[in-house]
Amino acid sequence: MKQLVSAIIAYAVQRDVDAAQLCKLAGISLTALKKQSAPAITRSQLDALWLSASRLTGDPLFGLHFAEAAKPAALGVVGEIVQTSATVGEALTHAAALTHLVTDQCRLEIHRTAKNFSVRFVPVTDYGDAPPTTFKLLVEFLMVMVIHEVSGLMLEKIMPSAVRLPYATPDPAAYERVFRCKPVKRAGEYVLVFDIRYWDEPILSANYELQSLLLKKTGKLQHKTDKPQSLEVRVYNHLLANSYLGIISLEEMAANFNLSPRSLQRKLQEEGVKYQDIADSVRKSLALYYISSGNYAMKDISYMLGYNELSAFTRAFKRWTGSSPAGYQSL
Structure with missing residues (x-):
């Protein structure tokens, strides 16, 4: 129950909700929640958390x-x-x-x-x-x-x-x-x-291992910027952390932020970036990481990044780096 509550709060924060305010409305101590000896969450607290998160996000x-x-x-x-x-x-x-x-x-x-x-x-x-x-x-x-x-x-x-x-x-x-x-x-x-x-x-237990690895490595791969709460950063890190299920579409990402695709594009453009550019940046980061690890065949990396053909992945990689995947691997 504690893990579910923590996950709800984390997602609400991603949606611009203040964690302290959300926990106060749900009658949950945020400080106590972070401790191993935190008291058990009651059903009424969980119910209040669901309702408050839905109301504060407007979703x-x-x-x-x-x-x-x-x-x-x-x-x-x-x-x-x-x-x-x-x-x-x-x-x-x-x-x-x-x-x-x-x-x-x-x-x-x-x-x-x-x-x-x-x-x-x-x-x-x-x-x-x-x-x-x-x-x-x-x-x-x-x-x-x-x-x-x-x-x-x-x-x-x-x-x-x-x-x-x-x-x-x-x-x-x-x-x-x-x-x-x-x-x-x-x-x-x-x-x-x-x-x-x-x-x-x-x-495919190897895919679960990949998921676990990504969750551990996210901090190193996350997009660094002087605007930690920017929409660009949140979109990038969401794509990165969930990439074991593939790079989701603009429509799916917009729904995740309770926005229309057009609104998401507009807000990103106000920050000087396009959704496709962010998605490609995530693919590039992951491609470089997978190739450098030496643990995955090129065709598997291509598939994990959402490319049905190795040739399509090769063309994209050349566009990102100026080198083919095999050429990069041999460096």
Whole structure:
């Protein structure tokens, strides 16, 4: 629970919310939270944190956007799942058993058929079809996290075949974009459905290791500037820290900051930079780091940076450095 609370606060700060003000509204001691012996967070404090973060950011879809931005390893359970799993099916089964480490408000159930498998989020309290806002924020966050983390474990952008919620979504286009599937209303259900072909797919544990490495190395690779709170810096560091899932689009980044793509572009232009320039800068930093480490084949680096063809990566690298990847590696 403490890790989830810390992650929520960190994301809210990224969205220009004052951490001290947010914690005060939630009745949480920020000083105590940083200590190992911090008192347990109560459900009422967590509820107040969700609501206050949503209100202070002006984002009614705070849970969805937080899930897009969150680093699963920071919640402390992904590593344990990966270490005990060989396939996606095993990982989800273990995740279901570890849900209590993140929340006590719902549990996960996994169901398989010949054609698909489903991940069902079962509320501990029966809210019917009108759950409180705080539970909606929590369960939507957990559902999106499952989609994104499975994608990360496979290094593939997984699309659910169905998403079911017990209420009509307030912004269908945003939900469809984040869930990668149009949610349908189904009484009493919080369910993700996936094609059965994903069940026995092996987990790329090396990709989790890459994620962990990036989280540790982010401080060294982060963009340095005399404007630490600039939008450019926040966009750059968000792309960097989440790059194990690929470099996200302008539209996805804009949604993360609760802005329209045009507004994000305009705000970046006011700082004298374009989104594509920031994305290329992240790719360049990571490419140089991967090549210098000597741990990855060129085709793997190309794929991790979002290039379907090695030739496209080679052209981009020459544009960044004036040298080919192989030439740079031999220096």
